[in-house]
Every structure is written in structure tokens, then in C-alpha cells.
């Protein structure tokens with residue numbers, strides 16, 4: 134009896150601790166931002182949002198994050214496929230390197246890209262010769278975004294590929310299906326939930342990236358200034374309301390994506 | 405489809421999984437591949453299907469060598485041990501898959517799928533996904549999917565292994581009926597001898613990569629060609645010194661020869677229950693095991709322990725009782741040869757009733 138009571142106390146204690154932790158660390162700050170953004174009233178909020186530099190920054194960020202996510206879908210899916218299906222020397226090393234972008238400070242990532250693409254570098258010179266600019270232009274931002282979000286799709290697709298039963302493929306072959314058809318009709322649907330949730334997480338993370346991007350973007354307002362850098366600038370110039378308005382937009386985006394990821398995963402469990 | 409296999413060999417690394425297997429199967433037959441786990445049954449089936457490469461040997465379908473044909477072009481249906489249904493497709497989509505591949509017209513596909521749903525008793529489950537079905541239902545979907553494109557040869561790898569004993573029984577006779585009705589050549593793998601004996605026209609016993617014997621279940625039971633087959637089919641006891649048993653004294657002329665005796669070969673009872681009493685000797689009852697429909701009796705005779713059955717209708721025996729024991733026959737084998745020896749004191753009793 135007493136041990137049961139004890140068990141209950143423990144369980145209650147744990148649950149409350151986790152709840153409080155969540156509240157203090159996540160829920161309260163978020164509510165704070167929503168509150169702050171509306172503290173000066175709706176019209177001030179609308180003004181801040183419709184400020185051209187603000188919505189251009191948000192628009193640019195969303196656009197580039199989508200491009201980064203699409204490239205992640207293609208390259209990430211292929212990488213996951215190669216890492217699971219092929220056996221070659223160095224596979225394990227490559228596989229552990231996938232997580233590097235998560236472990237690396239994003240500023241270091243930005244610096245790496247800066248050095249790699251800079252005008253003195255081979256790539257920089259080469260791009261220069263063909264007359265298109267990478268560094269301090271949109272391509273550099275996309276590259277930075279891809280770099281920091283690289284692991285998401287790979288890590289979401291890998292377990293699905295691993296637990297995929299090779300006899301399903303073989304069954305398709307015995308039924309006369311070609312390799313291509315088997316890939317599209319049998320393997321692809323199995324990878325799709327992973328691709329979708331990985332891509333959405335990558336998108337959401339790309340929206341939020343600051344450290345890597347700020348070093349390589351050039352940050353020209355209205356041209357290469359992305360949302361997170363805009364927020365930083367607004368805070369620096371003491372316009373907290375402008376910063377919170379853009380923050381609220383980004384936050385709302387993130388929530389929608391989180392919800393979508395959850396939805397996809399729930400459906401996957403259902404099927 | 406007529407299937408012929410010549411000198412089939414398969415190695416995985418250094419491990420010889422299939423060794424010099426030869427057989428041929430007539431059109432319309434249902435063949436059971438029976439043997440212990442790891443014996444190479446699945447490997448043989450997969451080579452027939454083209455899912456595994458052949459190291460050495462030839463496979464002929466209809467007299468045509470198919471070694472180099474990919475699985476897509478062999479005209480076979482394969483039912484996998486774990487069913488391997490397409491998880492994200494409904495029952496009807498699973499069944500229709502092979503037909504869509506073959507580019508059947510839509511209307512014909514619908515018709516064929518409906519026919520198979522009906523045939524496999526899946527009516528009402530058409531719109532379900534594999535995870536919403538029971539094991540037996542999944543098995544039938546796998547069967548319907550394999551049958552849909554009208555294959556010439558159906559290969560089934562332990563089709564009932566993952567199904568409850570009771571439903572297994574039903575599915576077995578269902579499969580037998582279905583294959584009889586369709587007249588399709590079929591090979592199924594099992595490690596359950598009851599299943600093989602009950603369902604198959606012919607059994608192939610596979611052990612350690614070799615085909616030990618091929619024949620009808622009765623043939624194999626009556627005339628096992630190797631000690632392994634004799635020991636594998638039915639229950640049996642190995643006797644080291646068969647010459648010590650009454651009626652088998654002459655077996656002493658073969659040195660290094662052992663005997664295998666099945667419970668059915670042994671009869672026990674009181675003196676009055678025997679007509680050829682001279683062929684019996686006294687034994688002592690050991691353990692008795694109730695087997696539901698009969699007793700399994702262990703009996704000690706001339707230093708050997710034999711096992712036999714006894715009807716529940718007969719007088720109940722007790723451990724320690726002395727009984728007469730008649731050994732009708734024994735399966736003798738040594739390293740080179742094996743044969744059946746009858747009890748030579750036993751005259752065929754020809755009782756004349758008035």
C-alpha cells in the first residue's frame with residue numbers, strides 16, 4: 134500500500150517537474166513573444182509586419198528555406214539510400230559524418246562556407262569566371278541552410294529503409310515488376326513519411342538559421358537580409374516591437390510545420 | 405508446369421547450403437519440401453524462383469533452361485514465409501499488383517480480383533490494409549496475390565508456420581482443395597511432417613543441403629532409403645544391438661549395424677493377446693504417457709528400451725508390469741546400406757474363424 138502511494142508520489146513528482154520545465158523554458162517565452170508583439174495594439178503589429186523590409190525578409194527566408202528543403206529531399210534521400218543499401222569502404226565514417234552539422238557551431242559552418250566560396254577560393258574564382266555570384270548572394274544563403282539541415286532527411290529516411298523488408302521487393306519481382314516500378318510502387322511509399330517529416334523539420338530549421346547565414350549572406354536589407362538577421366538588427370536598433378512581430382511570424386510557421394510533422398507521423402503509425 | 409532440376413548446388417561463402425540436388429516434378433503435382441530448419445529448403449525454392457543465383461546445376465521449366473531468367477520472367481507465384489504483403493496497399497491493390505504489371509485491361513483486373521477475393525474467402529475485407537488482417541487472412545491475401553497473374557508454378561515457403569494450430573488445419577485442407585481445383589504445379593516448404601504427409605502428393609526430404617528421398621508419403625514411411633529419413637518420419641527408437649531381440653538373432657551376422665524401431669512395429673500385451681507367442685519375449689513396463697487417444701508405453705526388453713502405443717480400450721498397464729513384447733520388424737542400417745528386417749519367428753498368423 135505504502136509503496137503504491139510512494140509510486141504515485143514519484144510519478145506525480147516527475148510529471149510536475151517535466152511540466153514546470155516545459156512551462157518555464159518553452160511555453161512562457163513563447164507566450165511572452167506573442168504578448169509582446171501585441172502590447173502596442175493590433176495596428177502597431179500590422180504596421181510592423183507590413184513594413185516592406187520586414188515582410189521582404191520573411192518572404193526571402195521562406196523562399197530560400199523551401200529551396201533548401203527541396204534540395205535536401207533529393208540529396209538526403211539519395212544519401213540515405215546509398216548509406217543503407219550499398220556496402221563500400223568508408224561507409225561507416227560517412228554515416229557518422231552525417232551528424233556533423235548538428236554538432237558544429239553554426240558560426241563555424243558559416244566560416245567554412247565563407248572560406249570555401251570566398252573570392253580567393255577555387256570555387257569563388259570559378260563562379261566569378263562564369264559570371265555568377267555565390268557569396269553574399271542568395272546561393273550562399275541556400276548553401277548555408279542546406280549545410281545545417283543536411284542530417285534531417287537522411288536520419289528520418291534511414292530507419293525506414295532499414296526496417297523495410299526485402300521480401301516485399303522480391304515479391305514485386307516475382308509478380309513481374311521491373312526494378313524501377315518496384316522502387317516507385319513498393320519502396321518509395323515506405324520512405325515517403327520519412328522524407329516528408331525530414332523535409333519539414335529541415336525547412337523549419339532553415340527558417341530559423343542565423344549563425345551560418347549571417348556570415349555569408351551579406352545582409353543587405355531587402356535583398357539578402359533574412360528574417361533571423363532582421364530580428365537581430367531590430368533588437369540592436371532598439372525596435373523590440375519590430376523584432377517581435379517578425380518573430381511571431383516565424384514562430385507561427387514553425388508551429389504549423391510541427392503540427393504537420395506530427396500529423397504525418399501519426400498517420401504513419403496508423404498505417 | 406513440368407519442373408526439372410539437375411545437379412543443383414549453392415554455397416554461401418564456404419557453407420554448402422544446397423548440394424547436388426536432382427528431382428523432377430510432373431505437371432499439377434503438389435510437392436512438400438520437408439526437413440529440419442537450416443536444411444536448405446528455402447534456398448532451393450528461391451533458386452527455382454530466380455531470387456537466388458545458382459552456383460552449379462540446371463533448372464528446367466517445360467524442358468527450357470531458366471537459370472538465366474530473372475524472377476520477373478519465370479512465370480511463378482511465390483508466397484513468402486512472412487507473406488511480404490505490400491503494407492501501404494489495400495487487399496485489392498495487393499492482389500491487383502501483378503495484373504497491373506502485366507498491363508491487363510482495367511475491367512479484367514477488377515473481375516480477376518473479385519474472383520480471387522471470393523475464392524480466398526476475403527469478401528468484406530477488400531478495403532483493409534495488411535495490418536488490419538489476421539494471420540490467416542494475410543496468408544490468403546498472399547496466396548491470392550501470387551495466384552492472380554495465373555502462374556504456372558506456385559512456390560510456398562512455410563505458408564502456415566506463423567498461424568495457430570487450429571486455423572492451420574483449416575488452411576491446409578483449403579490449400580489442398582484450391583490447388584486441386586486449379587491444377588497448378590506447386591511446391592511448398594515445411595518443417596512439419598504431419599503437414600507434408602497430409603497435404604502433399606509427394607514429399608522431398610531435405611537435410612543438410614541434400615535431397616535424401618523423394619516419394620509419396622506412404623512410400624517414404626514404408627521404405628525409408630536413408631537412416632535420416634527413417635528417423636525423421638514418425639517416431640522411432642535406435643537400438644544398438646538388434647541381435648539381442650527375439651526373432652532378430654540372425655542380424656548378428658552384420659557387424660556395425662544398428663536398428664531403428666517405430667512404435668507401430670512393436671506390440672505388447674498379455675500372453676493371450678498373441679497368436680504367435682513364440683516370437684514374443686518378456687519385457688518390463690517403464691513409464692506410461694497418456695497421449696489423449698492412446699497410451700505411449702516405454703518397455704524394457706533385453707537391455708533395450710522400446711516405445712510403443714497401446715489402445716485405451718485394452719487393459720491398463722502399470723509401471724513395473726511384465727508383458728509380452730512382439731517386435732514385428734526393424735529398420736536396419738549401417739554406413740553403406742539400409743534395409744527392413746521382419747521378425748523371423750513370426751509366422752503370418754492366418755486365424756481361421758469358425
Ligand SMILES: Nc1ncnc2c1ncn2[C@@H]1O[C@H](COP(=O)(O)OP(=O)(O)O)[C@@H](O)[C@H]1O
Nearest residue numbers: 416419421439440441442443444445446447448
Ligand atoms: N543469404 C544467405 N547468406 C548466408 N547463409 C545463408 C543465406 N541464406 C541461407 N543461408 C544458410 O543456408 C542454410 C540453409 O538455409 P535455408 O535454405 O534457409 O534452410 P531452410 O529453409 O531449410 O531452413 C542455413 O544454414 C542458412 O544459414
Ligand SMILES: [Mg+2]
Nearest residue numbers: 442445446593
Ligand atoms: Mg526456410
